Amino acid sequence: MTCDGKNRHEAFRRNGRTGLTLDHLDRLEAEAIHIIREAVAEAERPVMLFSGGKDSVVMLHLARKAFFPARPPFPLLHVDTSWKFAELYELRDRLAAEAGMALIVHRNPDAEARGINPFDDGAAVHTELWKTEGLKQALDAGRFDTAFGGARRDEEMSRAKERIFSVRSASHGWDPKRQRPELWQLYNGRRAPGESLRVFPLSDWTERDIWAYVAREQLAVASLYFAAERPTVARDGTLLILDEEARYPFASGEAAVTRRVRVRTVGCWPLTGALESEAATIDEILAEMARDGSSERAGRLIDKDQPASMERKKRQGYF
Amino acid sequence: MAASLLRLLTCGSVDDGKSTLIGRLLHDCQALPADKLAGVTDFSLLADGLEAEREQGITIDVAYLYFQRGARRFILADTPGHEQYTRNMATGASRAELAIVLVDATKGVLTQTRRHATIARLLGIRSFVLAVNKMDLVGYDRDRFAAITGDFATFANSVDIEAVTAIPVSALEGDNITAPSARMPWYDGPALLPFLEAVEPPGGPAVAGLRLPVQQVIRDGGARFYAGTLAAGSVRPGDEISIAPAGTRATVARIAMMDGDLDQAAPGQSVALSFATEVDCSRGDMIAGGDPPQLADQFEATLIWMTEAPLLPGRQYLLKLGTQTVPATVQEPKYKLGIDTMEQLAARTLALNEIGDAVVHTARPIVFEPYEQSRALGGFILIDRLTAATVAAGLVRFALRRSENLHEQLLTVTPEHRAALKEQRPKLLWFTGLSGAGKSTIANLVERKLHARGRHTFLLDGDNVRLGLNKDLGFTAADRVENIRRAGEAAKLMMDAGLIVLTAFISPFRAERAMVRELVPEGDFVEIFIDTPLAEAERRDVKGLYRKARAGKLANFTGVDSPYEAPEQPDIHIDTMAMDADAAADLIVRHLLNGQD
Numbered sequence A: 001m002t003c004d005g006k007n008r009h010e011a012f013r014r015n016g017r018t019g020l021t022l023d024h025l026d027r028l029e030a031e032a033i034h035i036i037r038e039a040v041a042e043a044e045r046p047v048m049l050f051s052g053g054k055d056s057v058v059m060l061h062l063a064r065k066a067f068f069p070a071r072p073p074f075p076l077l078h079v080d081t082s083w084k085f086a087e088l089y090e091l092r093d094r095l096a097a098e099a100g101m102a103l104i105v106h107r108n109p110d111a112e113a114r115g116i117n118p119f120d121d122g123a124a125v126h127t128e129l130w131k132t133e134g135l136k137q138a139l140d141a142g143r144f145d146t147a148f149g150g151a152r153r154d155e156e157m158s159r160a161k162e163r164i165f166s167v168r169s170a171s172h173g174w175d176p177k178r179q180r181p182e183l184w185q186l187y188n189g190r191r192a193p194g195e196s197l198r199v200f201p202l203s204d205w206t207e208r209d210i211w212a213y214v215a216r217e218q219l220a221v222a223s224l225y226f227a228a229e230r231p232t233v234a235r236d237g238t239l240l241i242l243d244e245e246a247r248y249p250f251a252s253g254e255a256a257v258t259r260r261v262r263v264r265t266v267g268c269w270p271l272t273g274a275l276e277s278e279a280a281t282i283d284e285i286l287a288e289m290a291r292d293g294s295s296e297r298a299g300r301l302i303d304k305d306q307p308a309s310m311e312r313k314k315r316q317g318y319f
Numbered sequence B: 001m002a003a004s005l006l007r008l009l010t011c012g013s014v015d016d017g018k019s020t021l022i023g024r025l026l027h028d029c030q031a032l033p034a035d036k037l038a039g040v041t042d043f044s045l046l047a048d049g050l051e052a053e054r055e056q057g058i059t060i061d062v063a064y065l066y067f068q069r070g071a072r073r074f075i076l077a078d079t080p081g082h083e084q085y086t087r088n089m090a091t092g093a094s095r096a097e098l099a100i101v102l103v104d105a106t107k108g109v110l111t112q113t114r115r116h117a118t119i120a121r122l123l124g125i126r127s128f129v130l131a132v133n134k135m136d137l138v139g140y141d142r143d144r145f146a147a148i149t150g151d152f153a154t155f156a157n158s159v160d161i162e163a164v165t166a167i168p169v170s171a172l173e174g175d176n177i178t179a180p181s182a183r184m185p186w187y188d189g190p191a192l193l194p195f196l197e198a199v200e201p202p203g204g205p206a207v208a209g210l211r212l213p214v215q216q217v218i219r220d221g222g223a224r225f226y227a228g229t230l231a232a233g234s235v236r237p238g239d240e241i242s243i244a245p246a247g248t249r250a251t252v253a254r255i256a257m258m259d260g261d262l263d264q265a266a267p268g269q270s271v272a273l274s275f276a277t278e279v280d281c282s283r284g285d286m287i288a289g290g291d292p293p294q295l296a297d298q299f300e301a302t303l304i305w306m307t308e309a310p311l312l313p314g315r316q317y318l319l320k321l322g323t324q325t326v327p328a329t330v331q332e333p334k335y336k337l338g339i340d341t342m343e344q345l346a347a348r349t350l351a352l353n354e355i356g357d358a359v360v361h362t363a364r365p366i367v368f369e370p371y372e373q374s375r376a377l378g379g380f381i382l383i384d385r386l387t388a389a390t391v392a393a394g395l396v397r398f399a400l401r402r403s404e405n406l407h408e409q410l411l412t413v414t415p416e417h418r419a420a421l422k423e424q425r426p427k428l429l430w431f432t433g434l435s436g437a438g439k440s441t442i443a444n445l446v447e448r449k450l451h452a453r454g455r456h457t458f459l460l461d462g463d464n465v466r467l468g469l470n471k472d473l474g475f476t477a478a479d480r481v482e483n484i485r486r487a488g489e490a491a492k493l494m495m496d497a498g499l500i501v502l503t504a505f506i507s508p509f510r511a512e513r514a515m516v517r518e519l520v521p522e523g524d525f526v527e528i529f530i531d532t533p534l535a536e537a538e539r540r541d542v543k544g545l546y547r548k549a550r551a552g553k554l555a556n557f558t559g560v561d562s563p564y565e566a567p568e569q570p571d572i573h574i575d576t577m578a579m580d581a582d583a584a585a586d587l588i589v590r591h592l593l594n595g596q597d
Helices: A005-018 A024-042 A054-067 A086-099 A109-114 A118-142 A157-161 A207-217 A282-292 A309-316 B018-028 B043-047 B051-056 B083-093 B111-122 B142-158 B192-198 B415-422 B439-452 B462-467 B477-496 B510-519 B534-540 B545-550 B581-594
Strands: A046-049 A076-080 A103-107 A146-148 A165-168 A196-199 A228-235 A238-241 A257-262 A273-276 B004-012 B063-069 B072-078 B098-104 B127-133 B163-168 B211-213 B216-220 B223-229 B240-244 B248-255 B270-275 B286-288 B294-305 B316-321 B324-330 B335-337 B355-368 B379-383 B390-399 B428-432 B457-461 B500-504 B525-531 B572-575
Touching: A024 A054, A024 A146, A024 A196, A024 A207, A024 B004, A024 B216, A024 B223, A024 B270, A046 A054, A046 A118, A054 A086, A054 A207, A076 A086, A076 A118, A086 A103, A103 A109, A103 A118, A109 A118, A157 B063, A207 A282, A238 A257, A238 A273, B004 B018, B004 B083, B004 B111, B018 B063, B018 B072, B018 B098, B018 B192, B063 B192, B072 B083, B072 B192, B083 B111, B083 B294, B098 B111, B098 B142, B111 B142, B127 B142, B127 B192, B142 B163, B163 B192, B211 B223, B316 B355, B316 B390, B324 B379, B355 B390, B355 B415, B415 B477, B428 B439, B428 B477, B428 B510, B439 B457, B439 B462, B439 B500, B439 B581, B457 B462, B457 B477, B462 B477, B477 B500, B477 B510, B510 B525, B525 B581, B572 B581
Parallel strands: A046 A076, A046 A146, A076 A103, A146 A196, B004 B072, B004 B098, B098 B127, B127 B163, B428 B500, B428 B525, B457 B500, B525 B572
Antiparallel strands: A165 A196, A228 A238, A228 A257, A257 A273, B063 B072, B211 B286, B216 B223, B223 B270, B240 B248, B240 B286, B248 B270, B294 B355, B294 B390, B316 B324, B316 B379, B324 B355, B335 B355, B379 B390
C-alpha cells in the first residue's frame, strides 16, 4: 500500500500515454462514475445516502469525481438512529461540509418519541423503526425518486443478485419479480408513477477493493476500523464497543473491559460487533482479512434475527 | 495491489455441476469467509441465493460473485441452466469477456449446451472455456474427453466461435482446477484457474475513432464540461472532434479530472471534456473522432424478449442506446430462433425468452455502431412506456437507411417526427351510424378519456364541419360524398400533424368510408359502427330531425328517404342497445391503447 494519490495519478497519466489497460480499481471507479452520472441524468430528485462509513465515504468521493469541477447536484441524506458512533457523526458532518453538499439528517420522530433503542426493544424493532421507517419518511418528505446507496453485492448472498438500479414500489417495497434485466452498462432509470429507484454504484466492489481504494485515494475513514484499545463488553458472544458508556445497561456483574479491537462495518454501536485485532493500517487489515476472514456483515447483529433476514428487510424497504 | 479485471460467465445444463464448480472456484480463491464455509460439504450450496429460489431448489436469476487470484480480479456472472431463462443468460453474457461452458462428461454436448454457447457468442463473447466436468465419473478417460471436445469444435465452427480452450475437470474432486491433476497425466494444457488468470480474451473488430456518448453537461460557473465514458478510441487536448448527429466541429481544450487534467483518455475511462469554443452539445450527443459514426433511423436488429407481454409490432416503445433515448417501433420479426436447434423459424411476434431478428424504426436518427464492433454503441434496450419496465434487449446488426452526410443534418420534419414529439401514434377514429345513433356523444366521451391520458386529439363533428368548411354542401348523394371527402382530407392533415382524430359523420356510404381508409396509412383508420336500430334512433330523435323528415320537411334524410349502408366488418362494433355511452367509450379507448401504450 505504497501508492498514494499523487503517484497513482502519475501512473494513470502514464497509462494513458502508453495505451496500457486500466487496472481493476481504475475500471471500478470509471464504471461507478458512469452509474452515478446516468442515474442523475434520468432522475428528477436524486439523493445520496451518507453515513460516514467506509463505503459511503468511497461513494461520496466517486460522486465528487463524477461532477468535477462542479459539485454533485444532489443532497446527502443520513437516516439517523441516535445510536451511531460519536466519531461517525463528526466525520459525516466534516465530509459533507468539505464536499460543499447539503446534508439532510432525518430521525424518525415516532421512534424518537417512543425512545426506541436496541436494548429494550431488540435489534429487529430498533432497525425497523429507526432505519426502515425512517428511510421511507425521509425519502417521502424529500420526494426523492432516486437514492444512491453504498451496498455491495459481496456483502451478503441475497445481495449477489441485486440490480444496480433497483426498482421500489410506491411503498418502498422490493419485489424480486419486478426487477429489470440489466445488460451492458445500459441502465433503465425510468420510473412508473409512484416508483422510485435505489442505485448502488459500488455493486461490483468488494471489501478488499474498498480498502485498496481508500488507500490509493487517501480517503479519511473512521479510526474505528483500525485496532486500538477500547472499552468493550462481551454480550451474547459478541464484543460491543461502549461508545457511550452512560447509555449502556450493564447487567449485574458486567463491566467495561479494555480490549484491542476494531470493526469491519459501522452501524449503531450497540449492534456492531467488534473483533479483537492488531490490524492498525490498511495493509494489516487486508492481511488480516486474507488470513482469517469471516463475512463482513457477521458483526452486524441485525442480520441474525431470522433466516434470510436481509431479504425480508429489503422487501419491507430496508436499503 | 493493482490487478486486471476479467468478467466471465458460467453456463451449462441443469445438472452439469455448475454450482459445484463455482463453489469450488470461490473456495480455492479464498473468496468465501470462514463463517460461510463452516460445515459446508456441498460446494453447490455456496452459490445459493434468494429465499424463493431455495424453496424451488433452482437459481432463477443472475448472481454476481467476486474473487481474485494473483493479479486478476474476477467478476463471475452465474446464470441458471434452465432453458426458459434465456433472459438471465443474455443479461449475464452482456458484459462477460469469457464464457465457461460446462459439459457433463457422462452426457456430452447437449442441446442446451449449444443453445447457451450460441447465446453467449451472440452477445459478443469471443473467448470460451469448454469445461468437461465430472471426469471422475468416466474414469478420467482421455477418449471420452476427446470425443466431447470434437463434438463441441464442430458446433463451435458453425456459430463462429473461434477461441475454445477445452479443460477436463472434476469440480467435486478438484481436478485441474488450481493445478494440473495427477489423475489426467494425458492432459498437458493449463488447469482452469491458471488459465483464467492469464487469458487475454480477443477483441472484435475495433471502431475506427473516438466515440464518447455524452451523459451530462457539467456547468462550472461559465465553463461547460461534457461528461461521459469513452466507448472507443482515445482523446487528447487539442484534438479536432465532431459532435454527432449535428456534425458540429470543435477542439478539445481540457480533459478535466479531480486528480488533475489528463493528457490522454482511453476506452473505459469516465471523463469530462471542455471545448475551446462554445458549441451546442448535450446528453444523447456523441463526441466523435476518426471515421464518422453511423447515423440511421431504420436498422435490422436481433431482439431478446425479456418480459411476459410479447412484442407488439407497431407499438411504440422507448429505445435506449448509449445515452440516447428515442421512441421506436418494431416490425413483425423476420424470424425467431428455434429454442433447441436455433434454426430460423417464421414468427409474428416474440414471446418471453425468444430471440429473433426484426426491423426497428426510431423516431429520429440515432448514432450507433454495429454490435459486433461495439457492445456499448450497438446494444440497446426497449422500455415499456407505461410500466417503465425493460422489455427487450437488442443488438444492432446494420442500418437499412442511413442518414447520409452528418454535416447537413437539417432534416425535413415528417409526420413521424411530429408524432414522435407527441409520443403517440396518430389514428383516425371514424364514427359512423344513423342520425341520433350516439356518434357525437360517444366520440366526445372518447376524446375526453384520451385527453385525460395525455393524448393529443381533435374531434371533427359532422354538424360543426357543415357550419364552416362544408357550408356550401347540401344533402344530395354527390354532396354527401364531397362532404366525406373533405372531412377525410382534413382528418388526414391533422394526423400528419400528429393528432389522434375522431370524426362523427353519418357517412352512410361504404365507398366513401373505404376512400377515407385509403387516404391514411394502413392500419390507422379505425371504423367504429355506432349501431342503433332506426326505430330506436327515431324514438330518441334528439334533434327532432326524424319528425321533420317524416313530415316531408327534410329531403334525403338517412334512414328515411336516403339509404344507410352499415359497415360489413367494422373495426369496432358498438351496440347501443347493449351498453351505455360510457361503457362504449371505454371499450373504444381500450381498443386504441392496446396497440400503442
